[in-house]
Amino acid sequence: MPKKSLKKPLKKCCMCTRRPVFSIKTVYCRFCSYFSARISNERFPPGVREKLVDYVRRYDFTCAYTGMPLDVFDYKSPRFLEFDHVTPGDPYDVVITSSWVNEMKADQTFKEFRRSIRRLYLNFMKGIKIKNIKLAHWFRLCPPLISKRKSLHLP
Numbered sequence: 001m002p003k004k005s006l007k008k009p010l011k012k013c014c015m016c017t018r019r020p021v022f023s024i025k026t027v028y029c030r031f032c033s034y035f036s037a038r039i040s041n042e043r044f045p046p047g048v049r050e051k052l053v054d055y056v057r058r059y060d061f062t063c064a065y066t067g068m069p070l071d072v073f074d075y076k077s078p079r080f081l082e083f084d085h086v087t088p089g090d091p092y093d094v095v096i097t098s099s100w101v102n103e104m105k106a107d108q109t110f111k112e113f114r115r116s117i118r119r120l121y122l123n124f125m126k127g128i129k130i131k132n133i134k135l136a137h138w139f140r141l142c143p144p145l146i147s148k149r150k151s152l153h154l155p
């Protein structure tokens, strides 16, 4: 019987350039191994997982909106890595971002989010009042089902 060839441990993680976990089987460093486990647990539609891996390969673990470095392990940290749907409700458009940016963005599209931040800035720095905010995906206080019923004049 032919002997099984033993694989040499890799010198680099296959997703980033860090040192891989000390094991023959693993191809990831501890960051990427945790990240890869998380993206396979999230049940993303096909293609999204590859897109996220590609993003990490290019930009490492940084926020897609702000570019700040993310915390991969500590879920209590405000910089903890989270997945965000750029357009709320669109399962194919997913990026990684920090916990607090995700919390601030909430149910807004990226364009709306940028506009709100700008409005807040103008309000804080120059005292310009904020008026008439209409958000396309914000249904927290009034779910779409109820608003549809009201518009159809149903009891």
Ligand SMILES: [Zn+2]
Residues within 6 Å of the ligand: 013, 014, 015, 016, 017, 018, 028, 029, 030, 031, 032, 033
């Ligand atoms: Zn890695």
